[in-house]
Amino acid sequence: MSNQNILEVRDLTKHFKAGGKQVVHAVDGVSFTLARGKTLGLVGESGCGKSSCARTIIRMYDVTAGQILLDGTDITNMKQKELKPMRKKMQMIFQDPYASLNARMTVRDIIAEPLIAHGIVKKKEEANELVYPMLEWVGLTKEHANRYAHEFSGGQRQRVGIARALVLKPDLVICDEPISALDVSIQAQVINLLKDFQEEKGISYLFIAHDLSMVRYVSDEVGVMYLGHLVEICESNEIYENPLHPYTKGLLGSIPIANPRLARMKEKSGIEGDIPSPIHPPAGCRFHTRCPYAKPECGEIKPEMKDVGGGHMVACHLYS
Numbered sequence: 001m002s003n004q005n006i007l008e009v010r011d012l013t014k015h016f017k018a019g020g021k022q023v024v025h026a027v028d029g030v031s032f033t034l035a036r037g038k039t040l041g042l043v044g045e046s047g048c049g050k051s052s053c054a055r056t057i058i059r060m061y062d063v064t065a066g067q068i069l070l071d072g073t074d075i076t077n078m079k080q081k082e083l084k085p086m087r088k089k090m091q092m093i094f095q096d097p098y099a100s101l102n103a104r105m106t107v108r109d110i111i112a113e114p115l116i117a118h119g120i121v122k123k124k125e126e127a128n129e130l131v132y133p134m135l136e137w138v139g140l141t142k143e144h145a146n147r148y149a150h151e152f153s154g155g156q157r158q159r160v161g162i163a164r165a166l167v168l169k170p171d172l173v174i175c176d177e178p179i180s181a182l183d184v185s186i187q188a189q190v191i192n193l194l195k196d197f198q199e200e201k202g203i204s205y206l207f208i209a210h211d212l213s214m215v216r217y218v219s220d221e222v223g224v225m226y227l228g229h230l231v232e233i234c235e236s237n238e239i240y241e242n243p244l245h246p247y248t249k250g251l252l253g254s255i256p257i258a259n260p261r262l263a264r265m266k267e268k269s270g271i272e273g274d275i276p277s278p279i280h281p282p283a284g285c286r287f288h289t290r291c292p293y294a295k296p297e298c299g300e301i302k303p304e305m306k307d308v309g310g311g312h313m314v315a316c317h318l319y320s
Helices: 050-057 080-087 107-117 124-137 142-146 154-166 184-201 212-218 236-241 246-253 260-265
Strands: 005-017 023-035 039-043 065-070 090-093 172-176 204-208 221-226 229-235
Touching: 005 050, 005 204, 023 050, 023 065, 023 204, 023 229, 039 050, 039 212, 050 172, 050 204, 080 090, 090 154, 107 124, 107 142, 107 154, 124 142, 124 154, 154 184, 184 204, 184 212, 204 212, 212 236, 221 236, 221 246, 229 236, 229 246
Parallel strands: 039 204, 039 221, 090 172, 172 204
Antiparallel strands: 005 023, 005 065, 221 229
16 A cells, blocks of 8 residues: 655754855744645745755755655665666756756657666666657657757756656655746746646645745645745645745745736735844744744744644644
């Protein structure tokens, strides 16, 4: 019987050395689960630790502390050789489709590379039977196979990156801001492509993005990160209709409204101040230096994540 959760992350921590004795607290004690066939959106400002969290989960970075379970198997401290069969189950779509594609390889070789690396096919010629249908599935054609990455537009390059990630039919795909480098008109096409594949193959996505409206469209659950901590997580519609954490409210308040009249009527609720340094994060609740509701205890005691009803989890002293 397969595991109900494809991914379980427990108290995940990732620190980087920053010269001397200084340490960057990129990810500090993050915990969540991702159900099979579902999408978890991870949002937050730049520098909050979303990408570091994703790259640690996929083991591009070594884990400082905590635990990662992929389909029930602990991959936290696996050596690279042990990880190889697990990598077939988890793939990644990167933010920059140009930097993540080998400029010296044709599109066919780029998509065929993981098939050969995992022994699914022995030769490049055999890979064509899987590469060509995958190209057509992402909206490209057989004729594109012999071209190089620089011959494509940004949207087409990202389609190649998606084809490379999905050709192995993984159980989990980590999407690290896969649409942020694309034109708005192309973003919807790429998102619909990912959703169609999910419906057809039942794969799970960990979807990282800045665009909160897009995250709502694509995600079943949404987690909000701030300075290495997860501060709120719940079902997608719930977090947009009933945000609890002051930081979540600030993020949602910063979403632009297209209608000028409604925009003028909207109460200004953005986040003031700058995000503190992850080298010297504030004590207690890390958001207290920018929070309009901060109490003395917020700067001294770290709030624990708690369920306030219906699976809506929040880490804030306002709800203690």
